[in-house]
Amino acid sequence: MIAREFTFDNVARVAQATAGFLLSETRKELAIYREWGASYRSAANGVIIGYDTRFLSREFAYHFARVLHDSGIPVIISDASVPTPALSYAVVKRRAAGGIMFTASHNPPIYNGIKYKAEYGGSAPGEVTSAVERLLPDKVTPPRSPEEAIVKADLRGPFLAKVRTLVDPARLTASPVRVVIDSMYGSAQGYVSQLLTEYGVPYVQIRGTRNVLFGGKKPEPIEENLIPLRAVIASTRR
Incomplete structure (x- = not known):
């Protein structure tokens, strides 16, 4: 502790x-x-x-x-x-x-x-x-x-450069999938959003800032912590 x-x-x-x-x-x-x-x-x-x-x-x-x-x-x-x-x-x-x-x-x-x-x-x-x-x-x-x-x-730049070699931009941009990024206030914030921005793929970002209390939750993608993400996904389907 x-x-x-x-x-x-x-x-x-x-x-x-x-x-x-x-x-x-x-x-x-x-x-x-x-x-x-x-x-x-x-x-x-x-x-x-x-x-x-x-x-x-x-x-x-x-x-x-x-x-x-x-x-x-x-x-x-x-x-x-x-x-x-x-x-x-x-x-x-x-x-x-x-x-x-x-x-x-x-x-x-x-x-x-x-x-x-x-x-x-x-x-x-x-x-x-x-x-x-x-x-x-x-x-x-x-x-x-x-x-x-x-x-x-x-350390971010070289890592993202490597990730770009693993991504097929044509398939990504052709996909009809709507993207919601939930960083849960963690240190991966800004990584996926940067790549999607470069490829022109629209997205919605939530919990993408630094919050040392993680919004009062553990930064763990378990069901009880994904309520905000589910709410945003549901709103995009309306």
């Missing part, structure tokens, strides 16, 4: 442990590299950090980035909130040593979380998270690096 267990001090502890893990000479001996065939990349390849639209996600992400920077690990942080797939794509595209995503997924707004992405962009196996946990320090000192030292990058 934010401000209870999920604090800046604890984020710094995880960041320091992550730095120790990435800099460890024994990391390449893990099964993920020896048996699974994952590509090993040293800490010198850097870490990509993303964050969602939750309360203090950006601030937590920069705090984590500053600790890594203090450890001599190159860091790139998203210049805006991003969905997890965009962060994962950046890790693979930039051949980074790993990625860190600040998000609590579909959980209530009082929570936040840290997700470690391995070199292949996917979630790290248990042996990785266990290795990081073993390195957690009892105490940490505040990061020395200023926020301005962290390199910012656009």
Whole structure:
């Protein structure tokens, strides 16, 4: 829970442990590299950090980035909130040593979380998270690096460029389907709408702004949370 267990001090502890893990000479001996065939990349390849639209996600992400920077690990942080797939794509595209995503997924707004992405962009196996946990320090000192030292990058643009290669514009524009986009106040807001605008496809956008309370609901597409979407869809059929 934010401000209870999920604090800046604890984020710094995880960041320091992550730095120790990435800099460890024994990391390449893990099964993920020896048996699974994952590509090993040293800490010198850097870490990509993303964050969602939750309360203090950006601030937590920069705090984590500053600790890594203090450890001599190159860091790139998203210049805006991003969905997890965009962060994962950046890790693979930039051949980074790993990625860190600040998000609590579909959980209530009082929570936040840290997700470690391995070199292949996917979630790290248990042996990785266990290795990081073993390195957690009892105490940490505040990061020395200023926020301005962290390199910012656009993760949205390259991700959308990849998505465009998977879309058939002719079929999209020929479709009679009416589109309603419900971003549920999440970090994917603006992605689909940008593409549809480029292709000239009309749409209706709802819940497409930042709301750290997610409108009083969990950002989870279950029946009880889709009432506003159903209402808009019903209104377009009249």
